[in-house]
Every structure is written in C-alpha cells, then in structure tokens.
Amino acid sequence: MRVNRKYQRLIxxxxxxxxxxxxxxxxxxxxxxxxxxxxxxxxxxxWVNAYCITFPTIWFLSAPIAKFVANKIPFAD
Known part of the structure; x- marks a missing residue:
C-alpha cells in the first residue's frame, strides 16, 4: 500500500x-x-490523556515553531 507524500508530516x-x-x-x-x-x-x-493533549498541541505549534527557527536562527548553506 502506498501513501500519498502529502501525509508524511501527519504520519x-x-x-x-x-x-x-x-x-x-x-x-x-x-x-x-x-x-x-x-x-x-x-x-x-x-497515555491516552497525554496523546489526546500532545497531538493537537504539536499539530498547531509545529508550523509557528518551524517558522520561528527559520527566521531567528542563522543556518549555514
């Protein structure tokens, strides 16, 4: 079974x-x-409680955190 690459982040x-x-x-x-x-x-x-709290938190915070890191931390090319 092949999964569409657009679901890679979610998985x-x-x-x-x-x-x-x-x-x-x-x-x-x-x-x-x-x-x-x-x-x-x-x-x-x-475990169930932690999962139910953690997954939505990471889902919503991962993009702003990635943007923050990309903008605030200088990386070498």
Missing part, C-alpha cells in the same frame, strides 16, 4: 507522539504509583 507526527507519550507516561506512572496491581490500567489512562 511522522502521529508516530512520534505515540512513541514519546508512551515512554514519558510509562516513566511518570512508574515513578508516581510504582509497579502496583493497577499500574497497567493507570498507565494506559495516562
């Missing part, structure tokens, strides 16, 4: 947010409640 963000929220929510849940009986359910809830 990259979806996978990145999925991986990073998984890792961070796992670590935070483990440090707060430890590996108790309800760890897995607590971690999944935390």
């Amino acid at each position: 990259t963000m979806l996978i990145s947010v999925l991986v990073f929220t998984c890792i961070i929510s796992f670590g935070m849940t483990a440090s707060i409640i430890g590996f108790s009986e309800n760890f897995f359910i607590s971690w999944l809830k935390s």
Whole structure:
C-alpha cells in the first residue's frame, strides 16, 4: 500500500507522539504509583490523556515553531 507524500508530516507526527507519550507516561506512572496491581490500567489512562493533549498541541505549534527557527536562527548553506 502506498501513501500519498502529502501525509508524511501527519504520519511522522502521529508516530512520534505515540512513541514519546508512551515512554514519558510509562516513566511518570512508574515513578508516581510504582509497579502496583493497577499500574497497567493507570498507565494506559495516562497515555491516552497525554496523546489526546500532545497531538493537537504539536499539530498547531509545529508550523509557528518551524517558522520561528527559520527566521531567528542563522543556518549555514
């Protein structure tokens, strides 16, 4: 199956947010409640919440941040 290249940015963000929220929510849940009986359910809830907050945030902020970096930071050609 081939995916149109115009979806590359979206797919990259979806996978990145999925991986990073998984890792961070796992670590935070483990440090707060430890590996108790309800760890897995607590971690999944935390992961879903983090994903639902993080993906739209990155979707809306990535373009302004890229523009800021392009305008404010001098890069060598």
